[in-house]
Amino acid sequence: MDVVTVTTNVPHVAVVTINRPDARNAVNGEVAAALDAAVKQVENDPDIWAAVLTGAGGTAFSAGADLKEVSKGNIDSLYTKDGQFAGFVKHPRDKVWIAAVDGFALAGGCELALACDMIVASENSTFALPEVTRGLVAAAGGVYRIVRAIPRALAFELIATGERLPAPRAAELGLVNRVVPQGEALAGALELAQKICANAPIAVRESLKVARQALDHDDDALFDMGLEAQERVKVTEDFREGPLAFIEKRAPQWKGR
Structure with missing residues (x-):
């Protein structure tokens, strides 16, 4: 089973799916390498104008780093040269990337969403940077991208407490573009992508x-x-x-x- 899939069923739009639902789409070395390759595939294909990043299963967009791999000392495998964490958060990208979040986007999963240009989330989704609760830092972009996305004081609170931010509140704060019914994040993201692709x-x-x-x-x-x-x-x-x-x-x- 491929841990990351790329499909192009909608004209000019690629759907990139992290496919480890049994592990809450956590990022291991295989996912990082495959997501890095998927970004390159999308960015190098002239017929793809926008991409949607999502997670399989409907429960989690991504739980972030696979802590089983981290505990084994394999944390370096979660990073790639071009993309850094998950092969994505620092990857050079020119095309539009939309995160389709169904369920929770936690830690590195939240950082993946923050690294996208836009976010469509189902109403049951939540976002959090709980790294400090495990003695870690949200160093894959979370500690500064969240501050750019929502009011400073609230961003500081989320970073320092690790508490979860529900999707409706995230939309009120400007972190999320659209909130859709549960299970419809991908459809909502594709709708947004198609509107974008109607333009030059x-x-x-x-x-x-x-x-x-x-x-x-x-x-x-x-x-x-x-x-x-x-x-x-x-x-x-x-x-x-x-x-x-x-x-x-x-x-x-x-x-x-």
């Missing part, structure tokens, strides 16, 4: 490339980045197609080139 894919990627750096640079630097992104878009076929489709009163036919 290169323009989306270039826009998000700048947006992801919004908290890292000043206005002048970001303004220049936006201009540079526009210059890269201007040489594409899609740059000409958008205005032409508007003039001809028809839906644009994006090529992604």
Whole structure:
């Protein structure tokens, strides 16, 4: 059984699934290597414009690091050169990634969700960084990405207490894009992905490339980045197609080139 699967049943959208439901989709070395390979597959396929990351089973998105492997001294196997933890949290990615969370996203699982661009969660889902309850640090991005995603004081509380944040409250705080009925996170994420894929894919990627750096640079630097992104878009076929489709009163036919 593959511990990570990649399917492309929806046009231009890949679904990447962590497939260890009996282990609450915890990350071991095999998952890390397979997820690293899945990211490369998605990012290198010009026909894929967006990706959804989810966990199998409907109970857990991911419980994070497999503590059985950690206790055996195999923690290094949970990291890859390009992606770091789970082969994902630091992996270079240009395309849109949406986390579809059904159930709980804990510790490294929460960090996987935080590393995505957007999150769709079922109403029964919860998010938590409980590392401090085990004498650990949420060092795979959790301790700073959560602070960027929700109000500072509340982020500090979650980090310091390890308490769980229910999906409806997470949505109120801006951590989650959409809350859907239990069991429908994947369907909700695919719906969002399809709306994104109705737009020019290169323009989306270039826009998000700048947006992801919004908290890292000043206005002048970001303004220049936006201009540079526009210059890269201007040489594409899609740059000409958008205005032409508007003039001809028809839906644009994006090529992604």
